[in-house]
Amino acid sequence: MEPTLLGRIGYAFLSLFVITNYGLLLIGSMARISAKVQGRVGQPVYQPYIDIIKSSVKRNAISHGIMFYLGPVFRLAGGVGTYMFIPAVFGSVVFRNFSDSGDLLLVMYFIFFGQLGMALGAGEGGHPYSAIGVSRGLAQMTAFEVPFALSVIAVAIQYGTLDINAIVGAQQGGFLNWTLFTNPLAVVAAIIAFLGMSMHNPFSVVIAPQEIPIGPPTEYQANLLGMLQTNRAIFNGAKLVLYMNLFFGGATNILVMVVKTFLIYFINVFVGQAFPRFRTDQSIRFFLGVPTLIGIASVIIAAV
């Protein structure tokens, strides 16, 4: 039974609510896992909630003009937008969101969109570290987009569609049908790009506190910061779901989604705890090197 448009909107809100909470808990639990590596106990899993509440109940906030406000708004829109066009659970009505044919293009666009919006807003902050962070962020994004885009192209070619639902559908019927096994090169390139996308070590130079006190969001505070934190949860969730759908066979129920996305996200932490961070030039050189070659190879494999 196909729900009405109103119903779809309601379901989308529910879906968004779930992914937000899941994203927050994911961040919380990953922080705890990182803490374990560092030999400590770590913050409570629910700490991100408190942080957001705290940020939202700040009594005053400063502004640097309208664009400054729009930064987090764009970013949040980017996060929500990304998620809204990905079917989180294959076959589920509730978690289908607004996915439709060609949604992969929209998603690719939205992934950029947030980052660009943020760049605009943060630039308004007037803080040199924001500016440096923005330029680093954009430069690095451009770099990791290359292998990422290549692997997405490979997937699109492989499945002959830009409909994520269709891509997931093509991977059903046993894990050997997953892109992971059908086009491993594309997955490798995408995963490496993913490390850059989620700004974990060694690609955390954008927000490196030791160099440019947390970069673009330097000037953001209060509810704007709360917005950014919320977005972080949604955006992470969206990217994870996208990766799961494109490369790991999607999910047929929410439990599978949780397990798969958790594991994908864990790759970040697994690598991030082991390495320091690259300089911007190094990370660009890195992305444009081996991962890009792998991406090209995956496209070629998919094409022939």
Added chain:
Amino acid sequence: MNELAKELAARYGARDWHDRRGDLSSTVVDPIRLHDTLAWLKDSAGYAHLSFATAVDNIERGVFTLTYTVRNHEQGHSLMVHADVDRANPVVDSIHLLWGQGWTYQREMKEWFGIDFPGSPRVDEEFVLEGWEGPPMMRRDFDSLAYSDATYEGRPGRVTHDPATRMQERLYPEAGK
């Protein structure tokens, strides 16, 4: 080390050679010859390492005594070269071209004692202080406590008693009448 003493005496009129320790001696030169002495020590005598440079305010004699300690690592010997400059008009040749860190010491001495080193980089800039309006604070006639009491408020409520006075008040108040 006596040869060095003689050599320095002959070349730069160095005097008052003291062996403070087996590996530490001191000597005095005129401030006008300080730069040349140090340059010769650095380039020709193997005293290539400048440990530190500082000044002592000998207010009683009306001079600042500059101290440059250089070390000869090959011979394991340090030499403190002193020079007295007039307190009223303290100007000394800069050594920033001899040692790369020399200008920092000179900046410090300029700010802390008021000794000028013309030509030294950033020598007139503030070094550790900011907005300082008092006299150079390492001079002996600057009273830190008085300045602190006048500038920074302390926490009230402190009072102390002298034991002897207290005992006199309590035990033999009649004395000293």
Added chain:
Amino acid sequence: MRRQNEHVIPPETRATPDLSSGKYLVMWQGPQHPGITGNMSLRLVADGDTVVDCETHVGYLHRGFEKLMERRLWMQNFPLVCRIAVPEPDFNEYCYAAALEELAGVTVPEKAVWLRTLSLEMIRLASFLMWIGGQAGAFGHGTIAQWSVTMRDYVLDLFEELSGGRIYHMYIIPGGVRGDVPDGFLDHVLETMQVIKKNLDDIELVMFHNAVFKMRAVGLGYIPPDWVDKYGITGPNARSAGVARDLRKDLGYLAYPQLDFKLITGGRSDAFERAELRLAEMYQSIDLIRQIVARMPKDGPFRERLPNPLHWKIPAGETYVAAECTRGEYGFYVVSDGGDKPRRVAVRGPSYTHAVSVMERLVRGVNIADVAGLMVSLHTYPPEIER
């Protein structure tokens, strides 16, 4: 990866960028900045991502120690001096005590000599442990700091047991040390060394066999050997440039002449090798501590009786006492005019050259992202610059 022959030696003269051209970005790194060691600041002029000029600004921690010491009795200065370099108070205590002892003609008992040596080596290890966390952290590797600061804490526990203080030990008092070793202390030392060594092995594996760390640190901040004398560079920074100088060997103070250790030198002289060299010195410190524990005299006095501290007068004279701290030559220049207070005490901290002159020159041409890592690799502590 750059090779050694690719080292670019930063220009000696400062660049004079036209700031009004709009081509350059001026920014302050510090004092409120997580990437700065302690509380100081750098005014960086960047052209794109590259620093073209740097000015150091110090004095945020200036407390006027040298003035305060002229106001206090000789013994009253003993609690004061350790505050000059917070992470390594003991070198202050030792240099000050040794200078006084030399001027007053006091000989320190044998046991105190060994306990002082133990104390200095322990703090050397602790300081290096904190530094290694900072070095890894400056390149974004937070895990190392999480481990190593805890290891440092274990050393501080030992200090607490020995001296009653965690950060400011106030243990090396003029005349000797303040207390004998508590029961079982030497065993605790050995156990702790075991734990730290094990953890250092992990750090060595994770940090020094790390592709990203190598990419960041190799070739960064090359110090040519001829700078060593030119800039008064000492300690691991000089040894890494291949200049074999270690005051522990050169001056032979305390019990060092009786201990068996080798001078560690390098030659590549970049941030990576300086880190490696310091790691080797940490292992060496552990070894030295074990040697000291094994040779610690069992009995005997640990402190020479000095005159009443309220009236203690020290004969007129001057001296300069130096010791090899983790960063290099740490020294106290003490002048007495025969009174009960010092005439002048000047403190020579190695950061004075490393963090100001050397830093300002090395940072020219460096990527902004590397400034923090470069600064940490010189191992600087601002409080000893400004006192």
Added chain:
Amino acid sequence: MSDKKIIPAPLANEGLPPDERGLFCDAAPREYEPARGIMEDFANWARSESLWILGFGTGCGAIELRPLMTSRFDMYRYGIQPRPTPRQSSVFVIGGYASVKTLKRIVRSYEQMMGPKFVVALGSCTINGGMYWDSYNTIKRIDQYIPVDVYITGCMPRPEALLAGFQELKKIIRAGRAEGQNEYARNFEWFKANQKKVIKDWNMPDYNW
């Protein structure tokens, strides 16, 4: 939040060159009335459980923050974490003595923090000058310059004492007694006069915002 308070007159910003005055904000801080009842309690709970420390080692107190941030004492588990920018921090830890040069930055960073903001003063030096009581370059009482919520005495206070101090701060916040921001706004002129008395080269806006 209710905005019933009268908005104070603009500040003169006399420390700035005339042509730069327009570049900076001239608004004086104002008081914010707490929300009422359970809302404020809930907000205070969140504030107390998410203490973000400004990463500014103003003095030697910073050295004991290291163990606190790292695995041995692990302050993250109490919801405390360092934050590199004042805009996002809610707790300012004054690490002991403050030299005049640092005080200027302390004031500036403090004013840049978003309220409600809390100040924890470490060590004796913040209470009554500590061992630098006769120094020409360090202030004696930090409460003359910014409002302080909790004092932790010690030289240095051990990390445990710091943790205990943070627990105390949490209690105060939950009880709604940590109104340093409003106190600062209320006594702004007094604080500013004290600050300007010691910071001789006042070359920043009167309120850094």
Added chain:
Amino acid sequence: MDIKDFIAPFAVWKRAFEKPFTVKKPIDERPGAPRYRGFHINDADKCVGCGTCEAICMNRAIDLVPVEGRDAKEGDSGLRPRVDYGRCCWCALCVDICPSGSLNMSNEYVWIDSDPDVFRYTPGVEPKPWDGSALGYRRAEGYRLLDGTRVPMPELDHHEAVKSFLELVRGWSREQAEKEADRCVSCGLCIASCPAHMEIPGYIKAVRDGDLETGLRLLYQTNPFPEACGRICTHRCEEACSIGTDGDPVAIRWLKRYIADQVELADYSKALPRKEASSGKRVAIVGAGPGGLSAAYYLALLGHEVTVHEKDEAAGGMLRYGIPEYRLPYPALDKDIGYIESLGVKIERGAPVGEGRSLASLRERFDAVFLSTGLPAAYGLDVPGEKHPRVLDGVAVLAAATRGQVLGLGARVAVVGGGNVAMDAARTALRNGASVDILYRRREEDMPADPDEIREAKAEGARLVEKAIPLEVKDAGGKARFVWNEATMVQKEAGKRPVPEPIPGAIHEEIYDSVISAIGQGPELSYIAEADGVEIRRFKPVVDRDGLATAAGKAPVFAGGDLVNDRKDAISAIADGHRAASAIDRLLSGKGA
């Protein structure tokens, strides 16, 4: 870079499977180390409020404050240290220096408050959770900043000493004196205990600084007998000395002697204040002992004309006739008296007041009179046979020795009594070749004599017979057979000192060539007529605080010294003399009493 550089970093994950480093409950689980320097604790009963902690504290963190329920008393200022934790740096120098060892540190280190004004308290007085903490910083055994051991005073070997009347105590060299003076912490607790309230920290500092003229001037401010007092003073100051609370007190007496010894008499006038212009008033002083001569010195200094009437042929009173030469050599005493005389004080020697030169006539001729006649009359043994010719009076024996008379004590001498006179008599007898028994009613620790004197008397060979109650002196062929009853000490009333009770039947006797009775002296008041208006109660003239006995009639009469005070030592007499001199001056110059 090789493949290991990509693989090895993942070894961080090893840690994830190990126990975290984190301390679970840091505040509860990690008390301070046993030596931790936490908050101060103070044993307020042991503390004497000397303020040495305050002096050493470089942070000025310590104040001395009055404490409720603790008033000043001798050797305790009643003040207690109050620590400001807005200043303290936990260096524990105060603990290391504390003379009494009362100040320590607990291992407690958490103190948090939002009120900055609470961080100060008086340890041991205001209760704190960490009071009585067993752990925490204590100074190491045998390690103090202060020296608890006195510089040894060179003394004649006892075998040598008994052979002659040479001075026993040799005095210090400059180095020794400065070393001893260095032990002083200048707390000033001693000043209150000195009857003359001498400026003790001041002159000790003068010794330290080598500025002996200042030292001498400080001595003469309150005491014109530094040579004498520097040798034989009862040094109550040393009992109050804060250093003595845990160690040997500073040898204040010897330092005083050192100053006086080092300055030549000829240089005295350079150091000491000059006489004021003559006031034209005349004062008569009866008795040239320490009390009388002190009064004379201060009166002369104030410009009055002073005449001292002395019954004996030499001035000095008990200092000369009661104290043997080996303790106070006559040249030293003569130096003190000589300086007083040099100010124009007239001493009429061999001029007793009484018949022919009555007190009334003095009051006629002078503007004021000061009586300082001391206690010249010895008490008898008060037992049957006390009039036996071989029963001698201790004071008389000492006076005879001073005069150089042949004593003829014989080979075996008993000295009855436990005071300083008894010890002096015994040691004089020893120096005359006798073997000496000292018999005392109570135990050694009850003896009123100076412990040093008892120790030295014993060291020189005197035998001490404790708890001996004299019963009778019998004649034994010209010698004396001394009979005593052994006693036992009985605590009769709680809080009072025990009383000797004779043990029935435990009678001992011994034959002696001489029995020297030294159980106390009384005054000689026959020269005071009833008409003089001096009230006498319990054998003492009654005086007010200034020493004024009567102002009625002609010239006012003051009295002081052993004659009126209970302490009966030279320094009290000197203090009386000084006080009376000030009062007389006020009276004479009309400044009001």
